[in-house]
Amino acid sequence: MTRVRLTIAELGPKGDGIAEGIRGPIFLDRTAPGDEVDADIFRDAKGVMRGEVSEFLNLSPFRSDPSCPHYEICGNCTLQHLSLEFYEGWKKNLVREAFLKWDLKPKNWLPQIFLKGQNRRRATFSMSRKKGKFVMGYYQRRSKTISPIPSCEVTLPDLIDLKNWIEPFLSSLVKEGQDLDLFFQKIGDSFELVFQGLTSLPKNLLDELASLPPIARISLKTQRGIQVLFQKKNLIAQFGPLKVPLPPATFLQPTAEGERALVSAVIQAVRHKKNEALADLFCGAGTFSGPLLDFGEVSAYESNPHAVRALKEAGKNEKLNVQQRDLFIQPLSSKELNRFDTVVFDPPRAGCLDQAKEMARSHCPLLVGVSCNPATFARDSHHLIRGGYRLESLQLVDQFLWSHHVEIVGVFTKQKR
Numbered sequence: 001m002t003r004v005r006l007t008i009a010e011l012g013p014k015g016d017g018i019a020e021g022i023r024g025p026i027f028l029d030r031t032a033p034g035d036e037v038d039a040d041i042f043r044d045a046k047g048v049m050r051g052e053v054s055e056f057l058n059l060s061p062f063r064s065d066p067s068c069p070h071y072e073i074c075g076n077c078t079l080q081h082l083s084l085e086f087y088e089g090w091k092k093n094l095v096r097e098a099f100l101k102w103d104l105k106p107k108n109w110l111p112q113i114f115l116k117g118q119n120r121r122r123a124t125f126s127m128s129r130k131k132g133k134f135v136m137g138y139y140q141r142r143s144k145t146i147s148p149i150p151s152c153e154v155t156l157p158d159l160i161d162l163k164n165w166i167e168p169f170l171s172s173l174v175k176e177g178q179d180l181d182l183f184f185q186k187i188g189d190s191f192e193l194v195f196q197g198l199t200s201l202p203k204n205l206l207d208e209l210a211s212l213p214p215i216a217r218i219s220l221k222t223q224r225g226i227q228v229l230f231q232k233k234n235l236i237a238q239f240g241p242l243k244v245p246l247p248p249a250t251f252l253q254p255t256a257e258g259e260r261a262l263v264s265a266v267i268q269a270v271r272h273k274k275n276e277a278l279a280d281l282f283c284g285a286g287t288f289s290g291p292l293l294d295f296g297e298v299s300a301y302e303s304n305p306h307a308v309r310a311l312k313e314a315g316k317n318e319k320l321n322v323q324q325r326d327l328f329i330q331p332l333s334s335k336e337l338n339r340f341d342t343v344v345f346d347p348p349r350a351g352c353l354d355q356a357k358e359m360a361r362s363h364c365p366l367l368v369g370v371s372c373n374p375a376t377f378a379r380d381s382h383h384l385i386r387g388g389y390r391l392e393s394l395q396l397v398d399q400f401l402w403s404h405h406v407e408i409v410g411v412f413t414k415q416k417r
């Protein structure tokens, strides 16, 4: 390692500060533009130049004191050292820059929504035992070390309370050198737990956990799939008129407020249009399909067979057609898309390049995209624009406070031939 003096010029897309070194950019975790630092620089396993700050010589004006006592040792909330004003501006710019890279500008920027903390309803805690010492918490950034996290400023307080309550029971589960994960998700008033990294759960522990009132389901996730070990009742999510009994570990938007904001943004785009036939691509368990039923018949597509089964069952008396389909392998063709008045699409982080190319060739008058990745969303949007769509609006919904993640809703229109 070499020690050098650096000035942070800007933040990169993952929120690290970037300083210009002699041989190119150097990335420094938890720094801010204007920070002057002495740092030990090294090349990481991927060949990226990184720096570890040994001393701050001058502090950026864009800083604020992190409020979380675990900020230094927790791998989440890596942007909590920024002032809220700077942080929000940076997130807006992140989206703007991703689109400018493809020379795209929306006609309108809709008002950005920044949600506050203590609202995450899903979280994965990791557990390990080293030299006899059990630890449960979050990984430190880019590290295999787990830090204990007894409180959290972004997660629902009752989720953290439950984690703290059961932590002592879990200690006996973890052997020396073993790593386990435990996923928590709050659905309605109840919680589900999903263990990962185990092949079975001791009966006494299962009974102990099952006796706790908020825990409604306990499952085990292995390479062979998910096995439910205990279920006291169905865990129901309400999407518009649909009451969907969620299968274990089903994707839900990470916050209830974020879900409401995204649904409202989608509905806002759809409500004044003619909508007899709508499609919901990458529909999950029906977050958008349910509310879209107010406007017409909905065809929903999703690759996860469990989510498909649950949504089909919930919508059997509605004008809802649900199909299991891998949209990466078999995207809806432009011909298939032409029968819809509106298509909503909400792909995973990788985006949906091939599906976007088919949408670009279609004549569907309204497309509404929801994405958690500005880079892939901008790339896919570029294909839509090349295919004759107009980018009417972009809206940022930040439900990932103090992280570099952000959610975006984009509305695209095309004149019907």
Ligand SMILES: C[S@@+](CC[C@H](N)C(=O)[O-])C[C@H]1O[C@@H](n2cnc3c(N)ncnc32)[C@H](O)[C@@H]1O
Binding pocket: 251, 252, 253, 282, 283, 284, 285, 286, 287, 288, 301, 302, 303, 304, 307, 325, 326, 327, 328, 329, 346, 347, 348, 349
């Ligand atoms: C970001 S989530 C959105 C889910 C849903 N729209 C919601 O808001 O709850 C992306 C969804 O795409 C699904 N998915 C991932 N890869 C897929 C593929 N190749 N084909 C179809 N669906 C896929 C996932 O199972 C997940 O439900």
